[in-house]
Amino acid sequence: MATSFDLDLFVIGGGSGGVRAARVAAQGGAKVALAEESRMGGTCVIRGCVPKKLMVFASTVPGTLAEAAGYGWRVGAASFDWPVFRKKLHSELDRLEGIYRAGLVNAGVTIHDQRAVIADPHRVRLADGTEFTARHILVATGGRPFRAEIPGCESAMVSDDVFNLETLPKSILIIGGGYIASEFACVLAGLGVKVTQFYRGEQILRGFDGEARDLVAEGMRERGVDLRLGTTIEAAEEVEGGTRITASTGGAEVYEKVLLATGRVPNTHGMGLEEAGVKIGKAGEIVVNEYSQTDVPSIYAVGDVTGRIALTPVAIREGMAFVETVFGGNPTPVDHELVPSAVFTQPELGSVGLTEDEAGGRGPVEIYATSFRPMRSAFAGAPDRVLMKLVVETESRRVLGCHIVSPEAGELIQLAAVAVKMGATKEDFDRTCAVHPTMAEELVTMKMPVRRLG
Numbered sequence: 468m469a470t471s472f473d474l475d476l477f478v479i480g481g482g483s484g485g486v487r488a489a490r491v492a493a494q495g496g497a498k499v500a501l502a503e504e505s506r507m508g509g510t511c512v513i514r515g516c517v518p519k520k521l522m523v524f525a526s527t528v529p530g531t532l533a534e535a536a537g538y539g540w541r542v543g544a545a546s547f548d549w550p551v552f553r554k555k556l557h558s559e560l561d562r563l564e565g566i567y568r569a570g571l572v573n574a575g576v577t578i579h580d581q582r583a584v585i586a587d588p589h590r591v592r593l594a595d596g597t598e599f600t601a602r603h604i605l606v607a608t609g610g611r612p613f614r615a616e617i618p619g620c621e622s623a624m625v626s627d628d629v630f631n632l633e634t635l636p637k638s639i640l641i642i643g644g645g646y647i648a649s650e651f652a653c654v655l656a657g658l659g660v661k662v663t664q665f666y667r668g669e670q671i672l673r674g675f676d677g678e679a680r681d682l683v684a685e686g687m688r689e690r691g692v693d694l695r696l697g698t699t700i701e702a703a704e705e706v707e708g709g710t711r712i713t714a715s716t717g718g719a720e721v722y723e724k725v726l727l728a729t730g731r732v733p734n735t736h737g738m739g740l741e742e743a744g745v746k747i748g749k750a751g752e753i754v755v756n757e758y759s760q761t762d763v764p765s766i767y768a769v770g771d772v773t774g775r776i777a778l779t780p781v782a783i784r785e786g787m788a789f790v791e792t793v794f795g796g797n798p799t800p801v802d803h804e805l806v807p808s809a810v811f812t813q814p815e816l817g818s819v820g821l822t823e824d825e826a827g828g829r830g831p832v833e834i835y836a837t838s839f840r841p842m843r844s845a846f847a848g849a850p851d852r853v854l855m856k857l858v859v860e861t862e863s864r865r866v867l868g869c870h871i872v873s874p875e876a877g878e879l880i881q882l883a884a885v886a887v888k889m890g891a892t893k894e895d896f897d898r899t900c901a902v903h904p905t906m907a908e909e910l911v912t913m914k915m916p917v918r919r920l921g
């Protein structure tokens with residue numbers, strides 16, 4: 468006899484992955500509820516990609532103004548008003564949250580604005596004690612900033628706090644060398660904050676192409692970020708006006724604020740997951756198979772909480788594949804190959820596929836690369852350089868990786884990624900006519916490899 472449930476699907480978490488899965492499942496006729504303890508939209512919309520990108524836009528204005536002089540414009544004194552921007556930023560986030568909420572409601576999803584935990588493989592318990600049974604449970608609770616334990620830095624900010632600052636600090640020390648540390652270093656420097664960044668390793672943005680990392684770091688320094696590599700905090704103490712930090716490389720300085728951007732961890736704690744039989748990995752992530760299914764057949768998980776690739780478009784695809792698999796009767800594994808991404812530093816970095824180092828370890832490859840001063844900044848007298856790079860498998864001629872450091876590299880890599888995902892060869896790039904005069908035309912005009920590896 469078929470068991471009856473209150474719901475077909477209970478989604479825990481109203482971020483990119485959870486909202487998409489709930490909405491699409493409900494539009495297909497499923498009876499769906501979603502619980503979110505914070506604001507609808509999750510990390511991406513409320514405290515991540517969206518507000519960050521708006522801050523990026525605000526922070527690039529001084530560069531544009533400086534360039535204007537190089538083009539013959541006489542520009543008056545300009546200053547940035549953080550409270551004005553912040554107010555506008557938050558009303559935009561309110562608007563977007565409203566859109567997410569309306570999308571769910573219009574699709575027929577019941578929203579519970581409170582925390583939910585798993586009571587058993589088919590039962591969810593809300594903070595107010597209400598329980599629902601569901602044929603399927605989808606956990607999409609995302610992640611949160613990881614606070615590296617650094618004595619003296621207990622009251623340091625994390626990325627969530629940046630968007631709510633009452634005033635911009637005069638100086639900030641950013642710890643970390645990943646996406647978030649490097650993006651905020653550029654954003655805050657652009658907004659006029661004196662930025663120092665400590666990274667413990669040899670070069671920021673570990674995992675990206677070496678040449679691209681070097682060029683981004685160079686560009687960040689040119690824009691005023693005091694980037695110190697191989698540097699950690701030796702000692703920290705709170706003093707009047709901020710935190711006095713002694714660097715492992717020597718010297719002590721007082722910073723008004725300290726920002727820990729030392730990674731993110733999945734939100735799995737206290738959710739009743741292990742008690743229900745769900746396997747949790749070493750980093751606290753929910754372990755899932757290619758269909759986003761956990762060890763408990765009725766419980767699935769998508770997005771950052773699964774520790775696969777922490778990017779919004781990936782979470783959305785995982786959510787869609789989950790719905791197709793579970794409600795569409797069409798088992799759909801998630802394709803995690805050749806996922807492009809961009810780091811919104813200044814200069815921007817766009818990347819898809821293998822780096823030179825990764826490819827070189829796998830067999831013979833040819834590296835095509837060019838680094839030059841683009842027409843626009845050369846004319847204005849700015850030192851900026853761009854990088855266009857292709858990693859090509861010698862035998863098959865396939866382009867295995869593409870790495871771009873340039874203005875709007877995120878926009879460019881999206882298009883290059885289509886070709887790379889389709890399996891384009893170097894000769895396919897070559898027979899594509901250039902668009903002139905652009906920076907990206909270099910991607911189809913590089914004739915000779917600069918290196919051969921493997």
Ligand code: NDP
Pocket residue numbers: 615616642643644645646647648650666667668672673728729730731776777778808809810811
């Ligand atoms: P990352 O993993 O990218 O970077 C974490 C950084 O913190 C690394 O540089 C790491 O150093 C350093 N670190 C870790 N622990 C310590 C410690 N104890 N002391 C000092 N340094 C430490 O994490 P982020 O938080 O920057 O970003 C998380 C994820 O969010 C990204 O991987 C990405 O998937 C996503 N994201 C994407 C964005 C985009 O698409 N533009 C923007 C922002 C986030 P080490 O390298 O030595 O390990």
